[in-house]
Amino acid sequence: MCTVCGCGDTPKIEGQANKTEPHTHSHPHEQGDVHQHAHEHAHADGHSHSHPHEHAHRHDHSHAHGHAHEHSHDHDHDHDHSHGHEHGHSHSHDHGHTHAHNPLHPHHHPHAHSHAQPLLHFGAGAAGVSVAGMSQARLIAVETDILAKNAVYAQGNRRVLRAMDSYAINLVSSPGSGKTTLLCKTIEALGDTPLAVIEGDQQTSNDADRIRATGAPAIQINTGKGCHLDGHMVGQAMDQLRLKPNSFLFIENVGNLVCPAAFDLGEDAKVAILSITEGEDKPLKYPDMFTAARLAILNKVDLADACGADLDAYEANLKRVNPAIEILRVSARTGEGMPAWLDWLQAQRIIKSSPQLA
Amino acid sequence: MHEMSLAEGMREIVVEQAQRHGFSHVRILRVEIGRFAGVEKEALAFCFDVVMRGSPAESAVLEMIDLPGRAQCFDCLQEVDIVDRLDPCPLCGGNRLLPVGGDEMRIKDMEVS
Numbered sequence: 257m258c259t260v261c262g263c264g265d266t267p268k269i270e271g272q273a274n275k276t277e278p279h280t281h282s283h284p285h286e287q288g289d290v291h292q293h294a295h296e297h298a299h300a301d302g303h304s305h306s307h308p309h310e311h312a313h314r315h316d317h318s319h320a321h322g323h324a325h326e327h328s329h330d331h332d333h334d335h336d337h338s339h340g341h342e343h344g345h346s347h348s349h350d351h352g353h354t355h356a357h358n359p360l361h362p363h364h365h366p367h368a369h370s371h372a373q374p375l376l377h378f379g380a381g382a383a384g385v386s387v388a389g390m391s392q393a394r395l396i397a398v399e400t401d402i403l404a405k406n407a408v409y410a411q412g413n414r415r416v417l418r419a420m421d422s423y424a425i426n427l428v429s430s431p432g433s434g435k436t437t438l439l440c441k442t443i444e445a446l447g448d449t450p451l452a453v454i455e456g457d458q459q460t461s462n463d464a465d466r467i468r469a470t471g472a473p474a475i476q477i478n479t480g481k482g483c484h485l486d487g488h489m490v491g492q493a494m495d496q497l498r499l500k501p502n503s504f505l506f507i508e509n510v511g512n513l514v515c516p517a518a519f520d521l522g523e524d525a526k527v528a529i530l531s532i533t534e535g536e537d538k539p540l541k542y543p544d545m546f547t548a549a550r551l552a553i554l555n556k557v558d559l560a561d562a563c564g565a566d567l568d569a570y571e572a573n574l575k576r577v578n579p580a581i582e583i584l585r586v587s588a589r590t591g592e593g594m595p596a597w598l599d600w601l602q603a604q605r606i607i608k609s610s611p612q613l614a
Numbered sequence: 615m616h617e618m619s620l621a622e623g624m625r626e627i628v629v630e631q632a633q634r635h636g637f638s639h640v641r642i643l644r645v646e647i648g649r650f651a652g653v654e655k656e657a658l659a660f661c662f663d664v665v666m667r668g669s670p671a672e673s674a675v676l677e678m679i680d681l682p683g684r685a686q687c688f689d690c691l692q693e694v695d696i697v698d699r700l701d702p703c704p705l706c707g708g709n710r711l712l713p714v715g716g717d718e719m720r721i722k723d724m725e726v727s
Contacts, residue, residue: 393727396635402623402645402719484616515616518652518719543699544652547713577700579688579710 267489268478270461271496406519409487413494413522417505423605424505426523428545430538431511433531434555436463438588439506443470445598450500454493454507456485463508473497484515487522504601513542524608525550532556536569543577551582551600558587617654620719621661625669627721632670637726640671644723648716649683650699670726679722684715 401407417424427435436455443451453474455463464476475493477485490507499505507523509516517526528549530538533556539546546552552574560567571583584600586593628640647653655678662676682695689708702709 393641393725394637395723395725396631396637397723398627398631398721399723400627400721402620402627402721405623405626486619514652518616518717540700544650547650576709579712 267480267482269489269492269496270464270476272492403518403520406487409491410520410522413487413491416491416494416499417522417524420499420501420503421609422499422501422503422505423601423608424507424521424523425601426507426509426516426521426526427529428509428513428516428526428549429511429529429531430513430534433511433529433534434588435508435511435529436466438529438553438555438586439508440466440470441588441591441594442506442597442601443467443472445594446504446601449504450502451504451506452497452499454485454490454497454505456489456508456510458482458510479510483510483512484519485509485521486519490521502605504605513538513545517544517548525604527551527553529553529555530570530574532560532565532567532570533563536566536573539570539573539577546574546581547578549578549581551584553597554583554585556587556589557585557592558590617657617661618665620653620658621665624662624721625665625671628666628669628671628724631724632726635726638670639727640674640724641727642675642677642725643671643721644677644679646679646681646718646720646722648681648718649697650713650716651719652717653719671724674724681716681718683713685711685713687711 413424427439429435439453443453451472453464453467453472455461455467455474455476456479457463457476458479458481460478461476464474467474475496477489477493479485479489485507494505497505505523507521509521526545526549528546528551530546530552532554535541539552554567554570557567559565567585574581574583582600584593584596586597588594624643624645628643632638632640647655647658658678659676662671666672666674683697683699684693685696685703686693687703687706687708688710690703690706692703692705693714694704694711696704696711699713701711703711
């Protein structure tokens with residue numbers, strides 16, 4: 257989230273119930289009593305008790321009238337609660353949902369525990385962590401990347417793409433550079449080539465609607481106030497898209513030249529689109545994104561004369577911030593430069609699937 | 615940039631470390647931030663204070679350590695340290711430099727009790 261643009265809101269992914277609502281969930285048990293996971297349980301004998309439920313903790317409580325019941329929570333969060341009740345009936349319930357905790361695609365079961373940051377959730381809630389007898393100051397070496405979890409999701413996406421022999425492009429640009437138009441024209445030109453599209457925007461499904469109108473499968477991610485897509489959002493969208501083998505996956509990131517530079521989605525390449533109405537010095541103003549991109553598409557070149565745009569100056573500034581960047585001059589509207597872009601795409605995919613060429 | 619996401623990532627790491635090492639309070643948390651990481655340090659400090667509330671790092675001191683920006687000069691082919699992203703090569707004055715280091719965002723260590 258930016259303090260500038262204020263992201264951090266709950267993202268919505270089309271076709272998916274919003275997983276992030278804090279909620280409680282309940283499990284019916286053999287005796288017909290209900291045990292609510294957040295954590296209230298009402299018992300058959302008419303008493304109910306509630307206790308906050310957090311992961312990786314132990315809570316012991318006992319009731320004076322104590323019947324012994326045990327629940328074995330099959331999920332792998334070491335919590336250990338024993339209830340001692342002594343009025344003579346015992347029951348055991350076993351609410352066997354298993355958090356498989358595959359770090360690549362965690363929590364695909366339809367309930368989620370409520371956490372401060374649901375998208376990067378590995379089951380580690382903000383637990384009570386006080387440990388008796390531990391008061392001495394000490395230094396703990398951590399050496400962990402702050403975005404390490406995003407990297408794990410991105411790596412998972414990359415593995416899926418590799419398994420499907422597919423190639424993913426993360427399209428990044430300012431808002432209004434012509435990403436969606438370029439994408440629609442690209443889809444038309446690719447004809448029967450299998451492909452899928454993930455559209456990221458703060459609001460609306462307009463872009464996904466435009467893509468679907470071409471016949472291509474598309475999923476819209478609304479980031480709410482978020483200023484970028486992250487690896488987990490893309491992984492969830494990929495699950496729904498069910499990529500065909502040998503596909504192109506186009507990920508149209510939120511229009512923003514700042515934040516998306518830092519978030520690896522598992523893509524094979526970032527492609528930056530820079531429309532020639534934006535100003536020749538844009539690469540100098542936002543160097544991070546153009547540094548992260550492998551290819552820059554100078555789009556809307558059909559307007560160059562009308563705008564008095566100096567295309568060579570655009571290219572020089574792109575090379576200034578990223579001497580290794582490749583550049584193509586394109587007009588998605590007139591089709592100028594489109595063959596070179598399509599060749600670039602096909603060549604990238606061939607290189608990826610032929611390690612001896614890489 | 616995206617400092618709130620970073621602060622939330624830091625909170626998760628803190629909570630995980632607290633469970634693993636059994637501490638309840640972080641006094642000082644040291645992070646290494648590369649000059650090219652795109653992190654606005656004041657924004658990160660602000661977000662850190664907000665996000666860490668209710669965590670073991672609530673009211674912890676956040677110390678940020680700058681790591682230099684490293685770049686490869688495409689003119690003299692040397693690897694050099696630069697301060698600003700658009701600085702010329704300190705060796706040959708060339709303007710075509712590609713960053714090769716300095717995008718780190720890492721929790722280095724924590725003083726805990």
